Amino acid sequence: MRDDRRRQFGLYLAGLRRRTSKSQRQLAAALCALSGTTSITRNEVSRWERGGRVPDTWLPFLAAALGTPLAQLQQAVDYARGDRLAQLPGAAVTLAQLLPPGDPLAPLTARTGRRIGADTVTGLAGRVHGLRLADDVLSGGDLIAPAFRELSAAVALHRESTYSDDVGRALLVQIGELSQIAGWIASDAGHLEDAERAYRLGISAARQAGDGPLVANLAGSLAYQWSNTGREGEGLDLARAAVDEAGEDAPGKTRALFFDRVAWAHTRAGNPQPAMRALGEAHDALTVEDGQEAPQWAYWVxxxxxxxxxxxxxxxxxxxxxxxxxxxxxxxxxxxxxxxxxxxxxxxxxxxxxxxxxxxxxxxxxxxxxxxxxxxxxxxxxxxxxxxxxxxxxxxxxxxxxxxxxxxxxxxxxxxx
CATH class of the missing domain: 1.25.40.10 (Tetratricopeptide repeat domain)
Known part of the structure; x- marks a missing residue:
């Protein structure tokens, strides 16, 4: 728990630094100038941001360099040190806190929201893809808060609004896609439990929408996380299940992605020959001219x-x-x-x-x-x-x-x- 708090503190501190447009080296130089010493290096700033050390003795100078109230920084340090009463300022609440209890996709009996149409879902789809593009150039710690807020809002829209069957299905698809990128972002930030919750939510939404390739993308993403975090056997089983879920009629680009995840799962499980075969299947799938347009989420494959x-x-x-x-x-x-x-x-x-x-x-x-x-x-x-x-x-x-x-x-x- 304490190590996790330190990592979260490090992400918080890195976010403050980036908002001032300073590099780690520039922050170190500013701290040296403010303190009148030469003992703070870029490596030391990096250590703080990775959670290896908490910079409590440097807080007054950090507050000045980052334009942040000293009391707020002290609260963050108390949180990193394990103070049960302390909260990390501005930390993203977990997905479990954002979503309603029970089945988060169950519509409310008495819906109080407005009626929505295809334009609303189209706007959501644009924001979802914007998150994907942002993930190409930013890291999980930068994006986890906006991604989770967007996911919470999309779930609320599904539960509270009224819409036609076609719009409802399209909305479920976007919740599935949003869950996948939110899970990926959370995993990159080291929030593995939140990532798994997001993936599972997305699988439920995609299944309700009848979108097999999207179910497979979410399952394969979770399999990838498991394969990299000590759950190699479960990761391999889930990666293979994702291929089956997508089916042979899925677009070639998506099947290539799913076979690649199988290859990695076999590799992490210590199965070299099956891993090599899966790599070959991925390349074969990508070269097949099946005439199908791949979904937007596969743009990078x-x-x-x-x-x-x-x-x-x-x-x-x-x-x-x-x-x-x-x-x-x-x-x-x-x-x-x-x-x-x-x-x-x-x-x-x-x-x-x-x-x-x-x-x-x-x-x-x-x-x-x-x-x-x-x-x-x-x-x-x-x-x-x-x-x-x-x-x-x-x-x-x-x-x-x-x-x-x-x-x-x-x-x-x-x-x-």
């Missing part, structure tokens, strides 16, 4: 993204000679505005280079990962940074690696003081 998953599987299976060329090629063409994905993909390249006995190059990539991750409120990038540094420890006698570990080894502490 492409050959390039499948190659990234190929490389991740190869890396996890300790096949660096296959992983390194793929990742190198993809990263040369990848959108530089997608900092989180760049950090994640470079983390796989760093591990693959270490496995290929190229520690000097691995150290270079590790530095890039750390630089890209520094300003991100993402639990995923923080976890991958630790994975890279742990892998480099096998080469600590190499000067380039030693330099990285000396400067950034504190990141291995994660949320531990």
């Amino acid at each position: 492409s050959r390039e993204e499948l190659e990234v998953m190929d490389a991740r599987v190869f890396t996890e299976l300790r096949r660096p000679l296959r992983a390194v060329p793929l990742l190198t090629d993809v990263l040369e063409r990848y959108d530089a505005t997608h900092a989180r994905e760049l950090a994640l993909y470079r983390s796989w390249l760093a591990v693959a280079l270490a496995d290929a006995n190229e520690p000097e190059q691995a150290a270079e990539e590790a530095v890039r990962v750390i630089e890209l991750s520094g300003d991100l409120a993402s639990d995923r990038t923080a976890s991958r940074t630790r994975t890279v540094l742990e892998r480099l420890q096998a080469y600590e006698d190499v000067p380039e690696v030693r330099a990285v570990l000396d400067e950034h080894g504190h990141l291995l502490l994660g949320a531990t003081p």
Whole structure:
């Protein structure tokens, strides 16, 4: 519980810093100027934002640098320290608190809301896709609050308004799509329980709407989370069930995504040959000309993204000679505005280079990962940074690696003081 509070405090502090348009390095410089010392570095700010340390002795200077009331910062520190009476200022309430008890999708007996039409659902669909596009360039800690507010409002609209059957089904589809991106955002922020609740809500909505591919997308997203958080067997079962749920008639682009998740689930479960077969099925599905238009939520699925998953599987299976060329090629063409994905993909390249006995190059990539991750409120990038540094420890006698570990080894502490 205390570690989770520290992580949440770190996300809160990072949000305050970003609202002042300061980088971690600029905040450190401002704190040094205000305090008259030189002891605050960008690494120390990064440690605060990752939850590794609570900056209680620096609060007056932080308040001045961030334009935030000192009492508010003190309240946040008390929360991080475990004070049961303290609340994190402005923290996003959980999905469980936002949704009504029982079946959150059950319409109210006496609906008090206005009658809505297709235009209302179209507007909601635009906001849902806007969240997806925002997730391409922002992190979970930045988006979790607006995503959950939007989801709560959509559920209330479904329960309280009146509408035709067609509009009702379209609204359920949008609640399902919104639940998927909200769950993905929550997972990236490290709020795994909220993410699972969102995915389960979305599965219910999508099933009621009769949208098999959307059910599969939500189930596959939850399977991916389980596979990465110690529930590999359940993740594999759910990933395979998602493929069955979608059916063979689902658009090829969506089937490619679902097979990719099966491949990853097999990889995490230690099944190399089934993982390789699933990768092949993903590529085959993407190349099939089935004449179907893929849903908007599959906009990002492409050959390039499948190659990234190929490389991740190869890396996890300790096949660096296959992983390194793929990742190198993809990263040369990848959108530089997608900092989180760049950090994640470079983390796989760093591990693959270490496995290929190229520690000097691995150290270079590790530095890039750390630089890209520094300003991100993402639990995923923080976890991958630790994975890279742990892998480099096998080469600590190499000067380039030693330099990285000396400067950034504190990141291995994660949320531990």
